[in-house]
Amino acid sequence: MAKEYSQIVEGIVKGVGGKENIQSATHCVTRLRFALKDETKVDKEELDKIDVVKGAFSANGQFQVVIGQGTVNKVYAEMVEATGIGTATKEETKSVAESNLNPLQRAVKALADIFIPILPAIVTAGLLLGINNILTGTGIFFEKKSLVQVYTQWSDFADIINLIANTAFTFLPALVGWSAVKRFGGNPLLGIILGLMLVHPSLLNAWDYPKAKAAGDIGMWNLFGLQIEKVGYQGQVLPILVASYVLAKIEVFLNKRVADSFQLLVVAPISLLITGFLAFIVIGPVTFTIGNWITSLFVGIFDMAPVIGGLLYGALYAPLVITGMHHTFLAVDFQLIGSIGSTFLWPILALSNIAQGASALAMMFLAKNDEKLRGLSLTSSISAFLGVTEPAMFGVNLRYRFPFYSAMIGSALGAVYIMLNAVTSPSIGVGGIPAIFSIFPNKWISFSVGMVIAIIVPFFLTFFLGKSKKYTLNSKKITRIEDHSV
Template sequence: MDIRQTAEQIAEAVGSENIAAATHCVTRLRFALNDESKVDKEKLENIDAVKGSFSTNGQFQVVIGQGTVDKVYNELVDVTGIGTSTKEDIKNAAEKKLNPLQKAVKTLADIFIPILPAIVTAGLLMGINNILTGPGIFYDGKSFVDVNTAWKDFADMINVIANTAFAFLPALIGWSAVKKFGGNPLLGIVLGLMLVHPSLLNAWDYGKALEAGKVPHWNLFGLEIQKVGYQGQVLPVLLASYVLAKMEVFLKKKIPDAFQLLIVAPVALLVTGFLSFIVIGPITFGIANWLTDGLVGIFDHFAAVGGLIYGGVYALLVVTGMHHTFLAVDLQLIGSKGGTFLWPMLALSNIAQGSAALAMMFLSKDEKVKGLSFTSAISAYLGITEPALFGVNLRFRFPFICAIIGSAIAGVFITVNKVMASSIGVGGIPGFLSIFPDKWGPFFIGMAIAIVVPFVLTYLFGRVKKVN
C-alpha cells in the first residue's frame, strides 16, 4: 500500500476544502465535514485501503484498519494542511450540526461510553460466576461449587470483583457525567459514592422497608427526609451530576481565585447533596421506577410484539447512534429488577448483522468485498457491528433488511421464553455468559435463529439478484 497515495485519494474523495477537522481512533479516520453530501462515496469505497465509511453523531468516519490508520492520518494532515485535531475537537465541531434530539443522544453516549469497559468487564466476570454457581449446568440440580466446595470462595471472590462496578455504578456515572457537563470529575465520584453511602438504606431493600413502615428518616427542622441510597439507579445521579457541574461552573465565575479552593467545591457538593436527598433523588427515583414498571409491564403482556419491535429496530438504532441511550435503560432494569430482557436482543441483533455480512462473502465476486465481509462478520460475532453495518450490509441494503428480519424473529423467541441477562457483556456470541444459566437453552436457540435466518435470506436473495 502506498500510504501517501491513499491519503491523497481519500482527501480527493472527501474534499480537502470540505474538512473542518480530522482525527483518528484505533481503526477509523474521523472527520467533521462542512457538507457530507459533497463526499464522493463511490470513489471513496473504491480505494483499496478503505474498508467502509459511515456517518454518525455528526462525524463522517472512514474505516481503514488497525496499524495503518495512524500512518494514513499523518499523510492526510500533510496533504491537506488541516493540522492535527483531538477527538474532543472533532466532537465539538460535529456537535454544531446536530439537532436537539441528536445532542441529547450524544450527551448520553458521551457519558456512558467511557464507563462501558468497566461495565462489560463486570458483566463477563459475572458470567463466569454464573457458570460456577448456576445449578444444573454441570450437575443435576446442583451447581459446580455445591459439588466442588473448594471452588466456593474462588467464585465468591469473582462475584465481589464483578459486582463492584454495579454496586458503585452511581460513582462511575457521576465521574463521567460531571466531566461531560464541565465540572470536576472527582467531585462527581464523591457525589456518586455519597448516593450509595453505607449509612443509607439499600435501595434494593427499600420496598420491604416501606411495606413494613420502617424506612429511616432525617428530621431537618420538622421536614422528614428518607435516608435511602440509590444503588443501581441512573436518573438520580445523572440529574444530580448536572446540577453539581453547573453550580461549580457558576461559583468559579463569581468567586475570586484565592478563595475558590475553600468555597467552590464544598458549597457545590453540600448544596447538591441536600438537593439530591430532598428533591432530586425522590422524584427521579419515582420516575425511574414508574418507567421501569411500565416497560416491564409491556413486555410481560405483549412479549412477542416487544421482541419483534426491539429485535428488529435495534440495528436501526445503531445506525442513528441512539442505541447508546438504551444502555441507561439496561442498567436501570438491572438495578431495579435484577436483570434486563433488552440486552439479550442486542446480542442477537449483532450476530444477525454478522451472519448477513458472512453471506455476502459467498455471494460477491469482488475480492475486496469478500475480505471485508469475512472480517466484519467476525467482528460482529464478537460484538462490534459497525464494519458489517456500514461497510457491507447498508452498502448493499438487502443484507441489512435480511439481518433485521432474522433479529426480529430471534427477539420474539427469546422474549416469549423470558430470557434475561444478569449484566451487560459482550454483545455477540460471547454474550451467553451474561445470560442467566437457566435461560441458556432458549438463548442458544435464538442465537441459532440469528445465525441461520439472515445468512439464508441474504444468500438466496443475493442469488436471485445476481450480486457481483
Template sequence: MSIDKKQVSAIIDAIGGKENIAAATHCVTRLRFALVDEESVNKEALEMIDLVKGSFSTNGQFQVVIGQGTVDKVYKEIVQQTGVGEASKDDVKKASEKNLNPLQRAIKTLADIFIPILPAIVTAGLLMGINNILTGSGIFYDEQSLVQVYPQWADFASIINLIANTSFVFLPGLIGWSAVNRFGGSPLLGIVLGLMLVHPDLLNAWGYGAAEEVPTWNLFGLDVQKVGYQGQVLPVLLASFVLAKIEIFLRKRIPDAFQLLLVAPITLLVTGFVSFIAIGPITFAIGNMITAAVVGIFEVAPILGGLIYGGLYAPLVITGMHHTFLAVDLQLIGSTGGTFLWPMVALSNIAQGTAALAMMFLLKDEKLKSLSFTSAVSAYLGITEPAMFGVNLRYRFAFISAVIGSALAGAFISMQAVKAPSIGVGGLPGFLSIFPENWVSFFIGMGIVLIVPFVLTMILGKMRKNLN
C-alpha cells in the same frame, strides 16, 4: 507496512478536500471527521479506494472504516497532507455538534456519558458470566452447581462475584464521574457525588420496598428519607448536571485565592441537599415508572416487544439512538436484577455478522469477499460497524435479512423471558452474560440468527445480478 500516499490523497479528495475538514481524529478502526459540508462527500469514489472498508455518518461525524493498526498510519498521513492539526475525540465531538438537532444533541450527551464507563460495565458482565458458570445449577451436574460439587472453589467464585458486582454497586460513582466531566465540572466531585448517593449510612435502595420503616432526617420540620440510590441512573444524572452548573457558576465569581476553600464545599453541600430533598425522590419515582412501563410492555406482549426491539436495534445503531437504551438496561438491572433488552443486542450482532458472511459467498470481488469475512468475524465478537456499514447496508437486502433474523430471535427469547444480569460482550460470547437457566433458549435464539439471515441473504442475493 507502508501506506500508499496516493490512496490517502484519494480519501481526502473523496471527502471534499482539506477545506472540508473541520477536525479529524481516529479510534481503533475508523477515521472520524467533523466536516464543513457532508454533502460534498463522494461516497462511491471513497468506497472504491482499497484502504477503505466502509463509511457512514453518525452523531454529526463522518466516519471512514480503515481497520485496526492501519488507521493510525492513514490518519498521520492525512494530517501531513492536509495540515489539519491532530485533534482529540473531544475536539471532533465539539466541532461536529453544530450539525446536530436538539434530539441528536440529547442522544449524543447520553452517549458521551455512558460510553466512557462501558468498559467497566462490560468487564463486570464477563466476570459475572464466569461466576454464572461456577455457581449455576444444572450446567455441569443435575440440580447442583460446580461449587456445590467442589466446595473448595466456593471462595474463588465469591471473590469473582465481588469484583464483578463492584461496578454495579458503585454505579452512581462511575456515572457521576463521567456525567460531571461531560457537563464541564470536576470529575473528582462527580465521583464524590455518586458515592454519596450510595453511602452505607443510607437505606439500601434494593431493600427499600421490603423495609418496615424508612429512616428519615428532620430538616427544620421537613422529613427527608435517608434512602440510597444503588443501581439507579436518573438521580445521579440530574444531580451531576446540577453540580457541574453550580461549580461553573462559583468558579466564575469566586477569586482564585479562595476557590479551593469555597467552590468544592459549597458545590457539594448545595447539590447534596438538593439531591436528597428533591432530585433523588422525584427521579427515583420516574425511574421506577420507566422500568414498570418497559417491563409491562414485555409482560403483556413479549413476542411483539421482542419482535420490535430485536428488529429495530440495528437501525437504531445507524442513528446513534441505541446509546439511550444503555441507560434503560442499567436501570432494569438495578431495579429488577436483570435486563431482557441486552440479550437481543447480542443476537442482533450475530445476525449482522451472519448476513455479512453470506455475502462472502455471493460476491465475486476479492476485496469485498475479504471484507465480508473479516467484518463477520468482528460482528461475531460484538463489533458490528464493519459488517453493517462496510457490507450489509451497501447491499440493503443483506441488512434487511439480518434485521428479520434478529426480530424473530428477539421475539423468541422475549417469549422465553431470557435475561442477563449484566451487560457483556455482544455476539457469540454473549451467552456468558446470560443467566444459566436461560442458556437453552438463548442458544436457540443464536441458532435463529445464524440460520435465518444466512438463508435469506443467499436467496435474495441469488435473485440479483451483478452484485459487485
C-alpha cells in the same frame, strides 16, 4: 508508497465534498473522523471506489470513513500535509461536530459520552458474573444442583468472584458520577464522591426499599419540619445523572467568581453541600420515581406483548446503532438491572450483533471473485460474532443493503423467540456469542436457540437473495446482472 497515499487522500477529500467542506478532521484507531460543513456534499460512491476505504457513515455529527488499523494514521498524516487543514484532537473535532447536531442528537451524544467510558468496567463485571453463573447455576453440570453445591470447597471462590463482579453495579453511581461530571465540565473526582454519597452504607439500600416501605420501616431526616427519606440509590442512573449536571454547573459557576487563592476552600465544599442537599431532597426522589415509571413502561410493554416488543427492538437495534440512538438504551438497561435485577433488552442486542456477523459471513460465499471482499467479510463476521459489529455493518452489510436487511429480520425473529421464553441477563456483558455466559443459566438453552435463529436466518436469507437477484459482488461496488433469457 507516498504517491499511493496521495491518490488515496485525493479521493477521500473529493468524496467528502472537497477540503472547503472540511471544518475539522481527526482519526481514531480505524477511522477518519470529519466535522463537515455540509454532509449532503458527500459522494459515497466516490469513497467506495477507494481500495483502502472499508465503509463510510455519519454518526453524532461526524462523518466517519473506515480505513483500518495501521493505515488510518498514515492516510491522516498525508491528508493534513496535502490539504493544509491542520491537525485536530478528537475532542476538538467532536466540539465542532456538536454544533451541527439538533437538541435530540446532542442529548444522545451526551449519554454516549457518559456511558462509553465506563463500559469496560461494566462489561468486565458482566463477564465475571458469567463465571459466577457457571459455578452457581443449577442444572448445568448436575441435575437440580450447582457445581458449588456438589463441590463445596468452591463456594468461597465463587463468592469472591461474585463480590468482585458486583462491585461495579453496587457502586454504579460513582462510575456514572465520575464520567458525567467530567462530561459536563466539572471535576470528575467530585463526581465520584457524589456517586458514593448516594450509596453510603448509612442509607437504606435501594433494593430493600419496597420491603421497608411495606413494613413502614424507612429512616427519616427531619430538616426543620421537612421529612426526607434516608434512602440510597444503588443501581440507579437518573439520580446521579441529574445530580452530576447540577454539581458541574455549580462548580463551573463558582470557579468563575471565586478568587484562585480561595477556590480550594470554597468551590468543592459549597458545590458538594448544595448538590448533596438537592440530591436527597428533590433530585433523588423525583428521578427515582421517573426511573420506576420507565422500568414499569418497558416491563409492561414486553410483558403485555413480548412478540411485538421483541420483533421491534430486534429489528430496529441495528438501525439505532447507525444513528447513535442505541446509547440511550444503555441507561434503560442499567435502570432495569437496578430496579428488577435483570434486563431483557441486552440479550436482544447480542442477537443483533450475531445476525450482522451471519450476514457478513454469507457475503464471503457470494463474493467468489473478490479476495478483498471475501477477506473483509470473513474477518468482520468473526468480529461481529465476538460483539464488535462496526466492520460487518459499515464495511459490508450496509454497503450492499440486502445483507443488512437480512440481519434485521434474523435478529427480530431471534428476539421474538427469546422474549417468548423470558430470557434475561443479570448484567451487561460482551455482545455476540460470548453473551451466553452473561445470561441466567436456566435460560441458556433458550438463548442458544435464539442464537441459532440469528445465525441461520440472516445467513441463508443473504445468500439466497444474492443468488436470486443475480448480483455480481466486488469490494468497490455492486452491479445487477440483467437476465435476458426468454
